[in-house]
Amino acid sequence: MKKAVIIFHSKTGITRRYAEETEDYLRSKGLELTSRSVKSYKKGECDDADYLLLGCWTSGLMIMLQHPDSEWKDFAKDFEGNSQAKTLLFTTYKLLTGSMFRNMLSTVEGKIKTPSAEIKSRTGSLSENDRKILDNFID
Numbered sequence: 001m002k003k004a005v006i007i008f009h010s011k012t013g014i015t016r017r018y019a020e021e022t023e024d025y026l027r028s029k030g031l032e033l034t035s036r037s038v039k040s041y042k043k044g045e046c047d048d049a050d051y052l053l054l055g056c057w058t059s060g061l062m063i064m065l066q067h068p069d070s071e072w073k074d075f076a077k078d079f080e081g082n083s084q085a086k087t088l089l090f091t092t093y094k095l096l097t098g099s100m101f102r103n104m105l106s107t108v109e110g111k112i113k114t115p116s117a118e119i120k121s122r123t124g125s126l127s128e129n130d131r132k133i134l135d136n137f138i139d
Contacts, residue, residue, distance in 0.1 A: 001030065001031070001032045002030075002031050002032070002050040002051065002138070003031065003032045003033075003034070003048060003049050003050050003051070004026050004031045004032070004033050004034075004049060004050065004051035004052070004053060004138075005033075005034045005035075005036075005045060005046040005049040005051070005052055005053070005082075005085075006019050006022060006023055006033065006034070006035040006036070006053040006054075006055070007035075007036055007037075007038060007041050007046070007052075007053070007054050007055070007075075007079075008035070008036075008037060008038070008054070008055040008056060008090075009037065009038045009055070009056040009057065009068070009069070009071055009072045009075065010037065010056075010057060010092075011057050011069070012057070013124070014057065014092045014121075014123070014124035015055055015056060015057045015091070015092045015124065016037070016124075017124035017125070018055065018090060018092050018121050018124040018125070018126070019035055019053075019055055019090075020035070021124070021125060021126040022053060022090065022119075022126060022130075022134065023035045025126055025131060025134060026051075026134065026138065029134075029135075029138060031051070031138065034046075034049075038056075038071060038072060038075035039071075041075065041079075043078075043080055044080070046081070046082045046085060047080075047082060049082055049085045050085060050086065051085055051086050051087075051088070051137070051138060052081075052082055052085040052086070052087045052088070052112060052113075053087070053088045053089075053090060054087065054088075054089055054090070054104065054108065054112070055089065055090035055091060055092075056068045056069070056072040056091060056104065057069070057091065057092050057093070058091050058092065058093035058094070058096075058097055058098075058100045060098075060100075065098070065099075066093070066096065066097060066098040066099050066100040066103065067099070067100065067103040068100075068103060068104050068107055072104075072107065073107055076107035076108050076111075077107075079108060079111055080111065081108060081110075081111025081112045082111075082112065082113075083110075083111070083112060083113055084113065085112070085113060086113060086116055086137065087112045087113045087114070087115045087116065088115055088116065088117040088118065088119065088133075088134075088137050089101050089104050089105065089115045089117075089118050089119075090118065090119045090120065090121075091104070091118075091120050092120070092121050092122065092123075092124055093120060093121075093122060094122070097120050100120075101115075101118050116137065117133050117134075117136070117137045118133075119133050119134070
């Protein structure tokens with residue numbers, strides 16, 4: 001059975017909901033799942049993962065300078081990663097994601113495989129398009 005690990009940071013609960021919906025969807029596809037907030041993540045939990053999904057909410061100005069917040073950056077400093085797992089980044093946002101994915105990647109660069117997919121949500125709900133992206137991601 002393929003294993004996926006989801007690690008996320010949520011401030012208001014929207015990103016947590018998005019991570020939970022992603023977890024439920026991937027579990028329905030037969031994957032073994034571990035899902036953790038950055039606060040409860042323990043080193044080594046993604047070592048044997050086939051898939052790694054990293055997510056956080058979009059911080060910054062409403063229409064520019066989007067970036068992960070300091071708690072995500074603190075997590076990323078100590079994150080050991082998994083350079084073998086197929087990786088996806090996800091975020092939740094108010095208006096735009098702008099440079100969010102690029103800035104997320106810069107915090108974990110060299111610790112993960114270059115992400116092969118990205119998903120995003122304003123509401124924390126998984127869209128049909130997100131499901132298609134996830135289907136392609138795990139194939």
